[in-house]
Amino acid sequence: MKIPSKITNFLTKNKVPYEVALHRTVYTAYDLAQTMKKEMDKVLKTLVVKADKSYILVVVPASFRLDLSALKKMLKAKAVKIEKEQIMPKLFKIKAGAISPFYGPLHKMPVYVDKAVLKTQKALVQAGSFEESLHLKSRDLIKVVEGVVGNFAKKHYFAKVKKAKNKTTSKKPKIKKVVKSKKTKK
Secondary structure, eight states: OOOOHHHHHHHHHTTOOEEEEEOSOOOSHHHHHHHHTOOGGGEEEEEEEEETTEEEEEEEETTEEEOHHHHHHHHTOSOEEEOOGGGHHHHHSSOTTOOOTTHHHHTTOOEEEEGGGGGOSEEEEEOSOSSEEEEEEHHHHHHHTTOEEEOOEEEOOOOOOOOOSOGGGOSOOOOOOOOEEEOOOO
16 A cells, blocks of 8 residues: 555645655554664654544654643643544545544644654654655654644653564564655755
8 A cells, every 4th residue: 555645745745855665564653663663752653533522633752652631631622532543434535544644734634743753853654554654854744734732642661572582583574765755846
């Protein structure tokens, strides 16, 4: 599954430079970080959140957990909850789990970005594909999605995974590096 052309067209139209990263099929930001051998702070995840009766997108580093009470307070909402992936086909006409922050402006939906995203200069973000992601500057991402920056996520420490002793599972995954870069003239 390739990155949808509406996302690449949106980035090109808004003159946002990015690089496409090919990788094995992954469904979570955690798996993307492991596959691409990136620090989890440099991989972003996008969540669909229902705040009262409206939907919003929330972007946080993969190493962070959304603090629903902090988000609720920031939004001055009565109720806030993370939606299940099954809502994505209905809202965005995409496969469940193929969410990207770019669907916010493409669907006139507000995007909220945790301030921790600003700590990394360049981030890896899912882009509507399970086999391709995008490298781009964090500030460019926030600007193009018209993200509202706030403090609503907490650092989460993942348990280290023990390496398997089985020889067949110790092979390194074959990862294709960034294959192309699209930059627009100013």
